[in-house]
Amino acid sequence: MNQSDIMFDYKHIWHPYSSMTNPLPCYSVISAKGVYLKLNNGKKIIDGMSSWWSAIHGYNHPILNKALKKQIKKMSHVMFGSITHPAAVALARKLIDLTPKELDCVFFSDSGSVAIEVAMKMLIQYWYSLGQRRKFFLTIRHGYHGDTFAAMSISDPKNSIHKIYNNFLPKHFFSDPPMSSFHDKWNENDLISFQEIIEKNSLKIAGVILEPIVQGVGGMKFYHPIYLKKIKCLCDYYSIPLIFDEIATGFGRTGKLFAFEHANVVPDILCLGKAITGGTITLAATISSSHIAKTISNSKIGCFMHGPTYMGNPLACAAANANIKILQKNKWKIQVSNIEQQLCKDLLPLINHHNVNNVRILGAIGVVECMRLINIALIQKFFVNNGVWIRPFKKLIYIVPPYIIDTKQLSVLTNSIKKALDNASFFL
Structure with missing residues (x-):
């Protein structure tokens, strides 16, 4: 330049x-x-x-570059509506193999923020399919989930990045964040705020969403794995689906392939992005349980109402497949x-x-x-x-x-x- x-x-x-x-x-x-x-x-x-x-x-990286060159000779993009292709099928297989067995339905999108939007829409439509109009989400303060509107609404409302939009965003439930850090002794009092909110509002809450273990832009804090275990237990008790935002932490960053593995718990929906293609091209994935997918699909609407233009982009999927092969070594x-x-x-x-x-x-x-x-x-x-x-x-x-x-x-x-x-x- x-x-x-x-x-x-x-x-x-x-x-x-x-x-x-x-x-x-x-x-x-x-x-x-x-x-x-x-x-x-x-x-x-x-x-x-x-x-x-x-x-x-x-x-x-030579392996990633080779995968991109090989794919672009075939096609760089094709619409995903009523069309599939080998790169997307191969990537979905890999993601299902890498994640817990409960997660087996993959929705591709083109950015982490959109993956969060998709997860939230899934749960709103999930409850709609069950005849309930739940529209609120529960999360913890100091979180960050992206810059699109629904993602902003579940990020910390006092965060200086997003606070000017507060009057335009739906009001969700925010509990106090856990104070027990990853390497400290667990303090049972960390659960009080979250437990009070979920007990009082369990019939209003469509889902719980958290960044597992690592809170990113909200302050780069690492909380105790037991907190995640306790949240999972509360979600199971009240039959509220749990979303994990692993967009930043997924694919090894915390020392585990996924950060939630530190707590040995499984979400109902998992959001992935950033490192999924090894930093070559934009791609994200929202992976749900078949229970959530089938509940949505068996409703009167009969389908999930979302479809990004570049969904399942072949070039991005090829890069992601190569990235995962590197990781699997x-x-x-x-x-x-x-x-x-x-x-x-x-x-x-x-x-x-x-x-x-x-x-x-x-x-x-x-x-x-x-x-x-x-x-x-x-x-x-x-x-x-x-x-x-x-x-x-x-x-x-x-x-x-x-x-x-x-x-x-x-x-x-x-x-x-x-x-x-x-x-x-x-x-x-």
């Missing part, structure tokens, strides 16, 4: 969570390979974000374990830093929670100058590196965080 292209971008192109009049600085990436992003000035920087959790095997388990060990070694000592409030590590996720809000533009410039790509938000500096990162490359990331903490100008 030349300077003219960069200025055109600055004046005319929206970027995520940014302004058109006072945008955050943008860095031009012209290629990517392995863990490196190459900037237009020739500088290579280590990606600590896996392109927002998705590029788990790094960039330009099980190298990711060792890779994520090694990342976790090094993050603990490098980042946990920062808890004693005067600018740090807390440090949290789980699998290939490292979080440094600072005492004050971060000047994002300044600190990103610092990180790029130090050869890394890290995109903090609010008070959080966090990294979710590609699984293929080696010890030296990860050290560059963690050392950059350490240096940044010593610079007072990065904090507001």
Whole structure:
């Protein structure tokens, strides 16, 4: 990209969570390979974000590239209405094999937010099929499920990203979040708020939705697995379906293939996205139990009323199939374990830093929670100058590196965080 292209971008192109009049600085990436992003000035920087959790095997992976090239020679897309194709069938088989046996009906879409919308619509239609008009969902505060309207409505209503839309969104039920962190002792009091709400409103609630174990954009907190077990028991007792949002955590990020495996529980609906194609092309899946699918399908309406244009996109399905084949070699388990060990070694000592409030590590996720809000533009410039790509938000500096990162490359990331903490100008 030349300077003219960069200025055109600055004046005319929206970027995520940014302004058109006072945008955050943008860095031009012209290629990517392995863990490196190459900037237009020739500088290579280590990606600590896996392109927002998705590029788990790094960039330009030969197996993923080969799958895409092979598929595009056949067809890049075909409508999924009354048509099927081998890539979608193969992917559905793989997803059903990877997930608990209770989950056996796959609905494809093209983004994580849409996968959440689909799950919510499923449960509203599920209850409609049973002759009940349930329209409320129960979740916990500090959650994040996406930026489309239904997904926003079940994300934390006080979250600064979404609060301006509160008057336009349906009002759902929010319990206090669990305070027992993943590595701490379980506190039974964490369940009180949720239990009170579900007991009082069980006949109004269409479903419960949670990010299992890891709350993402809502604060990057890791809660205790027992909390998830208790929620599942309450949902079963009141016959309320449970949705797990594994869009960020699915496919190994927490050290388990899916985060809910830490609690050994099974949802009624599972939402997947981000890493499903190894960060090559957008795709998501909503996987339900056959009970929910058949209840909807056997109703007067007789079908589920949703159908994205790019549903079951062959190119995306081919990439996802290749991604899962890489995962099935099980190298990711060792890779994520090694990342976790090094993050603990490098980042946990920062808890004693005067600018740090807390440090949290789980699998290939490292979080440094600072005492004050971060000047994002300044600190990103610092990180790029130090050869890394890290995109903090609010008070959080966090990294979710590609699984293929080696010890030296990860050290560059963690050392950059350490240096940044010593610079007072990065904090507001």
